[in-house]
Amino acid sequence: MYKQTVVLGVVPVKRGFLSMEEARRQKDKFMKVIRGVKPEAVKIIDVDDLSENGIMWELDKVPAVIDKLKANSIDALFIPFCDFGEEQVVAEIARAFDIPVLIWGARDERPNTLESRGRDTQCGMFAATKVLSRYGVKYSYIYNCETESPEFEKGYENFIRVAAVIKALKGLRVAKIGERPGPFMSVMTNDANLMKHFGITVVPISPFRIAETATKLIKEQTEDFVTYYEELTGRMDCSTMKTDEIEKAAGVKLAVKKHMEENRCSVGAFECWSAFPGLIGICPCVALGELADEGMPLACETDVNGAITMAILRACDLYENAEFLADLTIRHPENENGELLWHCGPFPYSLKAKNSSAALVNAQEQFELKQGDLTICRFDELDGKYSLFAGEAKTTTGPKTSGTYVWMEVDNWKRWEEKLMFGPYIHHVGGVYGKYLPILREAARYLGIEFDDAHKEGIHSL
Template identity: 65%
Template sequence: MAMDKIRLGVAPTKRAFLSMEEAKRQKDKFMAVIRSILPDKVEIIDIDDLCENGILFQTDKIPAVVEKFRAANIDALFTPHCDFGEEQCAAGVAAQMKVPTLLWGARDERPNTDVGRGRDTQCGMFACSKVMRRFGVQYSYIWNCETESEDFRNGFDAFIRVVSVIKTVRTLRVAKFGARPVPFMSVMANEAELATKFGITTVPISPTAIAKRADQILADNGEELQNYYNDILARIDTSATQPEQVQRIAAVTLATKQLMLENRCSVGAMECWSATPIIGVPICMTLGELADAGLPISCETDLNGAVTLAILRAITLGDEAEFLADLTIRHPENDNAELLWHCGPFPYSLKDPDSKARLVGGQERWALKKGDITVTRFDDIDGEYYLFGGEGKAVDGPETTGTYVWFEADNWKRWEEKLMFGPYIHHVGGAYGKYKKVLREAARYLGLKFDDASEQGTYSL
């Protein structure tokens, strides 16, 4: 399922009495750069039609700029400084828009001289940030760096991903398929609090509805089912699963997807193994397949796990699937590695090319690919919400059943202590790439306590 573009309002600012020619030169440089970053993910709304050279420096232009951004329903605001800037203009727009706001200005080439005055950009941003704080604006900042630098490109990219997380969480609808398995008290979550604190809506859907829809899909035996069944056979060795089971898994996957889309849900939480008698087959493969379809679903009706998956999908801007894993065993030889495993719900797109894809008793079996991995967990205790986050990499390890990856951290003992003493459970989410700084910044906007895996928490004995 494709993600909506991030709509970014851009309102450059300059000091009224400083050079317009130089301000325009700066504006043209950074606008060219930001238009080249994630162009298929970001829609830029400028103010070229409202202000001279598209730069805001007159207070009487604030209402028109705000009106345009509101009409465009922007998700975030960028107020780049062409020089010192006009803090009353920048903060005036940001205070009315009340969306995530990004501050930055290019590094000045030289100080003032007797011959000419510089831009004083950094000085102006210090002033502007104070006014932003006074106006109650929550903002992000890219440090004072050159327009063409990797720091600027990486910072802008990260901000877009932060906005994607915030937009996703605040409009999230979670399909709750069934109740939690009886023994799993650990996955209990407060649906009312998720709604009031974050705007997250939980939509209950019975596993019986999946079974009934799957029955109809099998009875119709339409082209979509036949094509999907053949696709499964082409990708995965299903010899250890009965053909009628594979067909039902295909039907269940299509049924679950239909129910999610009909209920406008972008993630789900599935009762899974305890609902197998109702659904008729293990649901594991369905979870992996729908993650690849942009509709990730957590196991064991883990609602906070579903939010975790939504956050990860938003961070990757929908470009790569995410997975929810059990924390299981330590690596037998590598003290800093842990087995991230589940009985068979990981997405096929993340499979290691050297690992054979098998379906055994209706459950997937393969190892995930090598690469950098960000691990996170959204969770709560006593009304406080946390976001655990850290980075590591996939490494070699013994083969096992189900779907899995051996994950190496910088210091697993510290990670384990964090996870044991924090309000977390045995489930964590994973996505390929390095996104800890995005998680940290998104947590700040959402009012979550960011729990950095790289920082020591409570010590074990």
């Protein structure tokens, strides 16, 4: 299963003359919280070996902290304030990196008195963030709340998800298996711009090579091939297909995975119906869903921006569940805010509804997806300007249809449709189960692209 871990540098800060005992108390509290949030997805790098109690305030120790964080190749930086903090220390550390930065400090329990001085945490964060802005450092912020509050834990987890998205796109390699279908001008992309703006590399892989490798696997009947063939036919009704057709579908899936791994690609765009029937005799849509379940999703119809969309969704979900790419097809016949998310048969089997039987027909899956909350997203471009459309929805019931599908209900379909029609988008959108709108909004800010919120008004239709 393909997965990435976020390496997080954590550098607590304090004011030099304020109480170390109180600062340590604050640090112990928030470190206990963050170590319990998604520990399987986060590797924390602290500075306990570089400063007293692992809390920074001395400017002369900044270079050593930066060196350690760079040596550990951190993906994101969290600077929690134990009190007012030291804005010079904060700024010098943060400006040394081009990664997401999180600022937060716990809410003070009481004001200062004649007898004792409090922490003035919020005050210090106002000062430090002004300096960060002067240096051009982009940062995220959790508002001044208690350490044990749901707001802090949720804000921290959201930041980890944002950092995962930014990491996912840095150095992303997208397998481009074939060319776009001739009629599909809408899926055109500019590979050079993707590399320039995001460091994304599009790697061409010939469909002929895939077909050649699949044929070899079928002929050799390797242990991996036989095991996968038996597993696939054991969970899907393949009664309408011939044995050699099923073998071809299984072979293509294994061949695509092999070539993607050899080319260090974790997502891909696949020339399906316009290439493979002529090369191997079937349209192996099942390969797309099966690889999504292994953390290596592919977009139909050589939709490179669709593949990047799924890379974004995969990361904001911290690689816990599979994502899918769907056509926006028809409106619900009875629900004014309902829309059909459909494609001919490339959705992940893991997302299948329990009461929906799974079949393989013409090497294309046939089943309905499960019910639940959805986040819908589309990364796309026009004239060199990139946008990220996103909205939250929920599934609903509707008429049965062919292929793989699920009915979606949104807050206001008219607004969604207007956004999609007037924006630089096409009929393909990515979907993932869960609610991730704040993560996508913040990720778009770090990426320097327009965030197109489906829940806000745009250009109106007539």
